[in-house]
Amino acid sequence: MSKIEMKTPLVEMDGDEMTRIIWQEIKDELICPFIDLKTEYFDLGLKKRDETNDRITVDAAEATKKYGVAVKCATITPNQARVSEYGLKEMYKSPNGTIRAILDGTVFRAPILVKGIEPNVRTWEKPITIARHAYGDVYKDSEMKIKGPGKAEIVFTDAEGNAQRQTVFDFKEGESGVFKGEYNVLSSIESFARSCFMFALDRKEDLWFSSKDTISKKYDHTFKDVFEEIYEKEFKDSFEKAGITYFYTLIDDAVARVMKSKGGFVWALKNYDGDVMSDMLSSAFGSLAMMTSVLVSPHGYFEYEAAHGTVQRHYYKHLKGEETSTNSVASIFAWSGALRKRGELDNINELCDFADKLEKATLETIESGKMTGDLVLITSLKNPEKLSTEAFIKEIANRLSKLL
Ligand code: NAP
Ligand code: MG
Numbered sequence: 001m002s003k004i005e006m007k008t009p010l011v012e013m014d015g016d017e018m019t020r021i022i023w024q025e026i027k028d029e030l031i032c033p034f035i036d037l038k039t040e041y042f043d044l045g046l047k048k049r050d051e052t053n054d055r056i057t058v059d060a061a062e063a064t065k066k067y068g069v070a071v072k073c074a075t076i077t078p079n080q081a082r083v084s085e086y087g088l089k090e091m092y093k094s095p096n097g098t099i100r101a102i103l104d105g106t107v108f109r110a111p112i113l114v115k116g117i118e119p120n121v122r123t124w125e126k127p128i129t130i131a132r133h134a135y136g137d138v139y140k141d142s143e144m145k146i147k148g149p150g151k152a153e154i155v156f157t158d159a160e161g162n163a164q165r166q167t168v169f170d171f172k173e174g175e176s177g178v179f180k181g182e183y184n185v186l187s188s189i190e191s192f193a194r195s196c197f198m199f200a201l202d203r204k205e206d207l208w209f210s211s212k213d214t215i216s217k218k219y220d221h222t223f224k225d226v227f228e229e230i231y232e233k234e235f236k237d238s239f240e241k242a243g244i245t246y247f248y249t250l251i252d253d254a255v256a257r258v259m260k261s262k263g264g265f266v267w268a269l270k271n272y273d274g275d276v277m278s279d280m281l282s283s284a285f286g287s288l289a290m291m292t293s294v295l296v297s298p299h300g301y302f303e304y305e306a307a308h309g310t311v312q313r314h315y316y317k318h319l320k321g322e323e324t325s326t327n328s329v330a331s332i333f334a335w336s337g338a339l340r341k342r343g344e345l346d347n348i349n350e351l352c353d354f355a356d357k358l359e360k361a362t363l364e365t366i367e368s369g370k371m372t373g374d375l376v377l378i379t380s381l382k383n384p385e386k387l388s389t390e391a392f393i394k395e396i397a398n399r400l401s402k403l404l
Helices: 017-031 046-051 055-067 080-086 095-103 186-203 219-242 251-260 271-285 312-319 329-346 349-367 389-403
Strands: 010-014 039-043 069-072 106-111 128-132 142-147 150-157 163-171 176-181 206-211 246-250 265-269 291-296 302-306
Touching: 010 055, 010 329, 017 312, 017 329, 017 389, 039 055, 046 055, 046 080, 055 069, 055 095, 069 329, 095 291, 106 186, 106 271, 128 186, 128 271, 142 150, 150 176, 163 176, 186 206, 186 219, 186 265, 186 291, 206 219, 206 251, 219 246, 246 251, 251 265, 265 271, 291 329, 302 329, 329 349, 349 389
Parallel strands: 010 039, 010 069, 069 302, 128 265, 206 246, 206 265
Antiparallel strands: 106 128, 106 291, 142 176, 150 163, 291 302
């Protein structure tokens, strides 16, 4: 069998610890035997980031702008312990944060559904993808703890020195309390909205957006208006052609509807709502190891990865020579997602077909009862067989070669 040819390289971002081990195995067993893989390789492993003073992360993001599609392995975000462990020159920022800032993107997290791992919510038949607006709001607020009497105010002073002020609260004598100020920037909300509409079109799924506009008549209402305007002006026609809808509803109504829905849509959320709801959804869908993550920029760049981290605890076991059973499904789906996107952009049907079959082989392996330890604990299948990290990938490779 001849290998599938690629036209444009994928931007490949290697990473750390157990996911770095898995990365190599996925390439060796599942990708390179079947595809004449073209990548622009960037080693975002912590050692290389330190050697290059983190320049490599910026270069990888710039390459994504050039080629359009990237696939990324999980990476360590250094804390003090990592600075000592790796003898780092600096406590570098999160690579994902750096890449997101350069690509101006939104992160979409989608669960991978498979028979035998049932969501806790019985009605969910299809994945619910969450888009979180990761900018501003409570994460960048200014807060004060105060003691009355006194007046809490918000003030905006323009370039000419004209001030607009509003009283937040009049604190009485002996009355202590707290208050805060939050902000957001219109261009960021617009980018977020565009990424959401683009992603929903890409997936051919409805888009929901929800906020608390009835209570927050200026702040949240602005988000609602921005989505509405961009939809009407830029996306309405293509949504109608694709047979999908844009739907706005109040956050509490959305939460209630989500719990009774069948799934199969993209749910855009403000920063805090997205933070909370993405954790709720990933645990209700089963396992963090079955969650993919796609960064979509409003300029049309895509970066695919697993939502989980580098699985440090398993890596230390691996280093001691002990057998591990680490789930590679989300990393495999990062590869299939990126290859499919590359195939679509370059009109290579074989590449899209390969991506479909790679996913099929992965899911069928689990459905046949062969899975990693994390899934054995939660599966509804009888007598599941727990495979090691390597054996699970080899099993998928066997099925994949039969499918091709
Ligand atoms: P983690 O790597 O996601 O792992 C947390 C725990 O979840 C694991 O110990 C394991 O539980 C379970 N788990 C996660 N992925 C799994 C998989 N594929 N297969 C089986 N079990 C899995 O989070 P962390 O330990 O908090 O973080 C480790 C490093 O990852 C940190 O340095 C952090 O900075 C980095 N991180 C990177 C990204 C990213 O690059 N996108 C995201 C998050 C975290 P058991 O131990 O119980 O088996
Ligand atoms: Mg959270």
